[in-house]
Amino acid sequence: MRRFILFIPLVIFIGIGIFLWRGLQLDPTELPSALLNKPLPQFQLSSLYDEGIELTEADLKGEAALVNVWATWCPSCKQEHAQLNRIKAEGYKVIGINYKDDRQKAKIWLEKYLDPYASNIFDVEGSLGLDLGVYGAPETYVIDAAGIIRYKHVGVVDEKVWQKLKGIIDNLKVAKQTES
Amino acid sequence: MRVLIASLLLIFPLLSSAAIDTYEFEDEATRERFRQLTFELRCPKCQNQNLQDSNSPIASDLRNEVYRMLREGNGNDEIIDFMVARYGDFVLYRPPVNQMTYLLWYGPFGLLIIGLIVMWLISGKRKRKDRDEENLEQRLSDEESQRLKDILDDGNNK
Numbered sequence: 263m264r265r266f267i268l269f270i271p272l273v274i275f276i277g278i279g280i281f282l283w284r285g286l287q288l289d290p291t292e293l294p295s296a297l298l299n300k301p302l303p304q305f306q307l308s309s310l311y312d313e314g315i316e317l318t319e320a321d322l323k324g325e326a327a328l329v330n331v332w333a334t335w336c337p338s339c340k341q342e343h344a345q346l347n348r349i350k351a352e353g354y355k356v357i358g359i360n361y362k363d364d365r366q367k368a369k370i371w372l373e374k375y376l377d378p379y380a381s382n383i384f385d386v387e388g389s390l391g392l393d394l395g396v397y398g399a400p401e402t403y404v405i406d407a408a409g410i411i412r413y414k415h416v417g418v419v420d421e422k423v424w425q426k427l428k429g430i431i432d433n434l435k436v437a438k439q440t441e442s
Numbered sequence: 443m444r445v446l447i448a449s450l451l452l453i454f455p456l457l458s459s460a461a462i463d464t465y466e467f468e469d470e471a472t473r474e475r476f477r478q479l480t481f482e483l484r485c486p487k488c489q490n491q492n493l494q495d496s497n498s499p500i501a502s503d504l505r506n507e508v509y510r511m512l513r514e515g516n517g518n519d520e521i522i523d524f525m526v527a528r529y530g531d532f533v534l535y536r537p538p539v540n541q542m543t544y545l546l547w548y549g550p551f552g553l554l555i556i557g558l559i560v561m562w563l564i565s566g567k568r569k570r571k572d573r574d575e576e577n578l579e580q581r582l583s584d585e586e587s588q589r590l591k592d593i594l595d596d597g598n599n600k
Contacts, residue, residue, distance in 0.1 A: 290489060296530035362499075388503055395528040397486035397500045 295414035296395055302409045303393035310360045310368055310382035317383050323409040326434040327355035328402055333363040334371045336399040342418040346378035349424060358382035361391045361399050406434045465509050472512055479508050479521055482536060486529045
């Protein structure tokens, strides 16, 4: 019994060690989205392509899709652009939110690097971005057919991230099919 | 030339102050509330800075938002709820008490209580030991006590 007591500090040390070691593995820049499993915020903003067209959250519903927050001033957005084009080529829907950007510059960018977006919301004030809790482009959300946010990824979407997002979208599509 | 330099010098301070957001408040109390809110709300992009300190674009947006909401007459709680609804508990430098943060809030008190229990156990053990030593004499028979006394006296006399 007495011997056993001598080991208590060691046990406590190992316990704290494991706890802190796990803490070191966490990425503190990855914040959980406050909007997870909540519907997209309401908005009414013009389309990037045509000032005359008003888009609202209703326009994004209908199919599980990626919603990508991007801007021409954001270097990482350029980095992930080719991946977005590939995602489109695979037959998945990508919706763009052009965040605090210049309409003309954005259009030129899409001509130059191809346009993976099914539609593009022009959020020049960043008001939709604010409601979505965007804190730095690029950010990518997965929404389901009802427009509910199911996942949020902050940072560049590369092939590895895409495989994860794809799994989520595929699951949503299957769930939708079994429902109907 | 001198006039030109003088006028440039006069303009310079104006230019530099233009880069800093300036907010105007109706009264001192609102200014103080703005100061306190931007002090307690954390910038989501820059991790260890509050809205007041951070230069990042998002922090400046959120400062504007706090200012706008103050002007519209929102209470502190409404402004904080607005931020939490969008950015989560992360934006609070003072985390709320909930299931996730019980350990954070009450952990130190738990450790204190454990410490007190350990202290109490150790001192209890010591007291028992002292008492045992006192009792030793009473447990001796008369004869043994006499002998013990003799031995001790013997020692003292030498």
